[in-house]
Amino acid sequence: MAWARAGIALGAGVVGLVALSGGHDDDPRTPAGPPGLPAPLFGTAVIGDGWRTGAVDAFGDVVDLRAPGPAGRPLVAVSSKRQAAGTVPVSSAIVARARLADGRRPPFWRADSIRQRYVPGTNVLRTVARFGEVRKVVVRRAGGPGEVAADRRWLGRAPPLRTAAPRWAKAMYRRSLLVLRALTDRRSGAVVAGARDGWAYVWPRDAAAATMAFAATGYEAEARKVARFLLGLDLNAAARFHGTGAPVAGRAAQGDAAGWVEAAAHAAGLKAPRFSYAWRNRADYQEGGAGDYLGNAIAAGAKLESFETGSGLARIAGDPSSGVDSAAAWAVRPFPRPALYPTIRRSLLRLLAARETRFGLVPSQDWRGGDDPWTAPTAWTAWALATLARYDHGRQAHRERQAALVLLADLRRAATPLGLLPERVDAHTGLPTSTTPLAWSHAFAILALRAVWR
16 A cells, blocks of 8 residues: 655745646646535635634635734735635645556546545644555644644643533534634734635624633633734724735725723723724625614614614614524524513524525525524524523523524534534535635534533
8 A cells, every 4th residue: 555645835845846746737627526515626625723824715725824823925826716716726726636556647526435534633744545446645734843733732722612512512612713723813813704815804793702712711821912902903994904914905994893802801801992993884794785784873872762673673773674693592602682682582493483594594584695503693693502501591591592503403414524613604505605614603612612612
């Protein structure tokens, strides 16, 4: 049985690796992968420890690589637009190849079978390809030989879930923490949404959720570092920010940023200044046109009477036809409005009853972005329902806890075999259709899991 082992050494050697991986195999179309797997050159795993961060596809190919930190300079960056169009040239990635006895060097996506797993308790990724009876292995790491021990020491600092938690929940909890480790700059505290072109930026609400997850799991230093980074941003300048804190052009400031940053500072034990910040007539987490949206109003501490309907809390003020919004969950955590808990409960249970797939929720009842469920709204809704169950008693508490468990089971199905949560998945197959993993989703998964099994 033949073996081939290769690691990633970031830095000066990367250019040579990219050149070696490209060449005559370039094609105007993305290569096809085996049935039941995402296409090659689409990132489905993250490696790194916050010093260096990379994205790896289901075939062991490195499709994004950044240093210093996850928002650092892109050493490899497959265009997300070309991914969507299916026109990724092979030379744009570090491609995993076999070396066979007959002299051929086929890429791993030509293998008869592929298996991939993380070294337990780490962000070191191992991909095994079989070409007939020949077995080839590629190991992807972003750090040095001490990375395995360092990852395990870091993960060991987190308090475990209760013994009663099922094995899959404990695995999701640990993997979610490791995802945040990879996507958080250890020097600056910049938390990127994902290791992917177009997502390797800091969104205040995503980073704030990571702050809360760090604080809830005993990573106080990490929580303070992320919160301090957020407190240094000009929140009126843009929706997204570079790792330097500079605004990213192209998207105007969104109406929930100040509230999320204040909540992050509170979770980290820091004092937040009073922001001069408008929530009306701005985009919300759905990142469409400007308006007066529920999530922004909740984050801003505004009154919510104009959002109340017989069905629950609508997305747009004064417009019941806009449908119930999963952002209603934010008024349980992290912006509690106890007086509205009955209305929020009604909103969230209505969304759960209307879901049309076993992979989670779409963001809102009147969602027009297709049928594919999104993992972040699924996770934050589970967090809110599990929290409500702690306040209620008897049958109502049982119903809320069971609803939270249903959504966590959806998250489990939406997760990749590596335990990673895509931004969204195909409503029918559960395969990733966007950035994998997403920091925001994993942060809320940590908080939801702890609310159920703390």
